[in-house]
Amino acid sequence: MITYRKTKSGTWVTYGPVAEFPSQLPATVSVTKKSGERKAETVESLGRSFVANGIEMVYGYLGETLRPAAHLRPSRQSSQMCDNCDEYRAIATATDMSGISGRVCRRCARDGALSFA
Numbered sequence: 001m002i003t004y005r006k007t008k009s010g011t012w013v014t015y016g017p018v019a020e021f022p023s024q025l026p027a028t029v030s031v032t033k034k035s036g037e038r039k040a041e042t043v044e045s046l047g048r049s050f051v052a053n054g055i056e057m058v059y060g061y062l063g064e065t066l067r068p069a070a071h072l073r074p075s076r077q078s079s080q081m082c083d084n085c086d087e088y089r090a091i092a093t094a095t096d097m098s099g100i101s102g103r104v105c106r107r108c109a110r111d112g113a114l115s116f117a
Contacts, residue, residue, distance in 0.1 A: 016057065029060065082104050
């Protein structure tokens with residue numbers, strides 16, 4: 001069964017057994033939502049396959065359907081973006097090792113290895 005997954009960078013992808021994805025891409029696949037409802041999505045490319053629970057799995061990268069539009073993404077100067085890792089939710093001001101101040105997300109603030117240069 002092909003489902004949705006969110007990557008570390010916040011991009012929605014499809015996820016499922018390699019055998020359920022067509023070999024010719026781009027192609028349309030049937031994706032099962034958490035509610036059980038099915039939705040047709042266009043998969044443009046596949047990631048590198050890997051084994052999970054004894055089954056060869058793969059991520060399928062979507063067409064334009066679920067990608068955020070470029071004009072909706074905050075710019076680099078936005079106060080809503082982490083200056084250290086480019087996450088979209090910056091929550092605090094911090095100073096890196098060279099004394100430069102910037103906005104960081106919780107994860108970067110917790111890790112402590114900041115670099116705003």
